[in-house]
Amino acid sequence: MAEQKKGGHLKNLTNGLLKENPVLRLVLGTCPTMAVTTMAANGLGMGIAATVVLIGSNLVISLLRNFIPKQVRIPAYITVIAGFVTMVQLIVKAFAPDLDKALGIFLPLIVVNCIILGRAEMFASKHGPLDSVLDGLGMGVGFTVVLVIMGSIREIIGSGTWFGIALTADLITPMGIMKLAPGGFFLFGCLMALANKITEKKTGKPAVGKMDGCAGCAGCANKEICGEIEKREEGEN
Amino acid sequence: MKQIFVILVSAILVDNFVLSKFLGCCPFLGVSKKMDSALGMSGAVIFVMGLASAATWPIQHYLLEQMNLEYMNTLVFILVIAALVQLVEIILKRYIPSLHKALGIYLPLITTNCAVLGVTMLNVDNKYGFWESVVNGVGAGVGFMLALVLFAGVRRKLESCDVPKAFQGLPITLVAASLVSLSFMGFAGLAENMFK
Numbered sequence: 001m002a003e004q005k006k007g008g009h010l011k012n013l014t015n016g017l018l019k020e021n022p023v024l025r026l027v028l029g030t031c032p033t034m035a036v037t038t039m040a041a042n043g044l045g046m047g048i049a050a051t052v053v054l055i056g057s058n059l060v061i062s063l064l065r066n067f068i069p070k071q072v073r074i075p076a077y078i079t080v081i082a083g084f085v086t087m088v089q090l091i092v093k094a095f096a097p098d099l100d101k102a103l104g105i106f107l108p109l110i111v112v113n114c115i116i117l118g119r120a121e122m123f124a125s126k127h128g129p130l131d132s133v134l135d136g137l138g139m140g141v142g143f144t145v146v147l148v149i150m151g152s153i154r155e156i157i158g159s160g161t162w163f164g165i166a167l168t169a170d171l172i173t174p175m176g177i178m179k180l181a182p183g184g185f186f187l188f189g190c191l192m193a194l195a196n197k198i199t200e201k202k203t204g205k206p207a208v209g210k211m212d213g214c215a216g217c218a219g220c221a222n223k224e225i226c227g228e229i230e231k232r233e234e235g236e237n
Numbered sequence: 238m239k240q241i242f243v244i245l246v247s248a249i250l251v252d253n254f255v256l257s258k259f260l261g262c263c264p265f266l267g268v269s270k271k272m273d274s275a276l277g278m279s280g281a282v283i284f285v286m287g288l289a290s291a292a293t294w295p296i297q298h299y300l301l302e303q304m305n306l307e308y309m310n311t312l313v314f315i316l317v318i319a320a321l322v323q324l325v326e327i328i329l330k331r332y333i334p335s336l337h338k339a340l341g342i343y344l345p346l347i348t349t350n351c352a353v354l355g356v357t358m359l360n361v362d363n364k365y366g367f368w369e370s371v372v373n374g375v376g377a378g379v380g381f382m383l384a385l386v387l388f389a390g391v392r393r394k395l396e397s398c399d400v401p402k403a404f405q406g407l408p409i410t411l412v413a414a415s416l417v418s419l420s421f422m423g424f425a426g427l428a429e430n431m432f433k
Contacts, residue, residue: 082316
């Protein structure tokens with residue numbers, strides 16, 4: 001992308017924020033989105049950790065894109081990503097032990113987060129280092145924003161606090177169900193419907209309405225396989 | 238022995254991987270549309286989870302802990318799982334072609350399934366022994382199957398429903414998953430009290 005102008009670089013950055021928001025539009029990384037957003041602070045921590053990994057892995061993979069043979073690219077990407085995840089894991093353990101405890105196994109599980117492998121496959125393996133870093137930053141911030149919004153809603157309704165500050169805790173009895181698993185699924189569904197509604201108004205067609213074939217892995221490295229499963233299912237109909 | 242049963246029951250019902258731990262949501266939402274693919278996928282998951290638990294335990298205890306390299310386990314485990322899945326695929330293709338035909342296309346999907354890496358991580362975090370790890374792996378896989386099969390039934394009903402336009406597709410599926418997950422909360426406290 002040598003001939004791309006400055007606006008092109010900026011577009012890579014803003015793409016992840018709204019137009020291709022990884023969670024609400026591309027439907028990647030659903031597991032951590034629902035699992036760690038019991039509190040706004042956890043969502044923010046998870047978002048930052050994933051952003052750091054995303055920027056690092058996008059940069060390295062984009063630099064190595066001409067050296068990695070096509071056949072072994074997925075294991076190579078996973079190794080790069082796992083290296084960055086291990087670094088982030090050690091840093092979080094050292095400087096934010098509470099966050100480490102709150103995120104639990106979802107911190108190491110950033111390795112298998114579809115957003116990161118998906119961006120490596122869809123973007124970093126085809127673009128230069130600068131574009132890839134900007135894409136990683138944009139996607140990471142888009143992911144973080146959704147996590148913080150979800151975490152805030154669940155924390156305010158579920159425990160009556162926001163970032164640990166008491167808001168409505170003394171006035172209304174908090175609805176604990178929002179902090180538990182069903183609340184996560186429910187809120188995520190509602191947010192996605194909201195995103196659908198907004199884009200429908202803007203563009204006239206729903207964004208993720210037809211994502212019922214292979215939802216989670218829509219953008220990940222296994223797209224071809226998903227297509228095969230879908231074909232098989234359609235064949236049965 | 239009692240411990241093994243407690244692990245099994247909690248992995249299948251109480252701490253169901255998909256519905257209360259949010260592990261493996263992607264295949265849960267993606268492959269639960271048809272009963273056949275739900276069964277194929279979860280069969281492959283049970284198989285790989287049990288094997289991965291068995292394979293990572295000796296690596297953690299005899300390799301990483303001996304060399305003080307526990308912090309490397311994320312990297313090592315994911316590579317072990319990836320290699321294992323490849324190996325299983327080759328072996329099945331060569332010796333049990335019928336099983337390969339049924340599970341084959343689901344196997345590569347499993348490498349990046351967070352439930353498989355998650356179960357090996359939980360085995361380490363909970364300091365399980367070898368058999369406890371294997372039982373936890375298989376139990377988590379069975380729990381995954383239960384969730385997937387139940388949800389495939391729910392989705393079949395959902396198809397004939399009149400859903401508001403913005404909720405069509407994934408959003409209403411997530412709301413339905415929320416209700417299924419709510420019903421699984423009824424199992425809370427079961428494992429501790431069952432074997433008293």
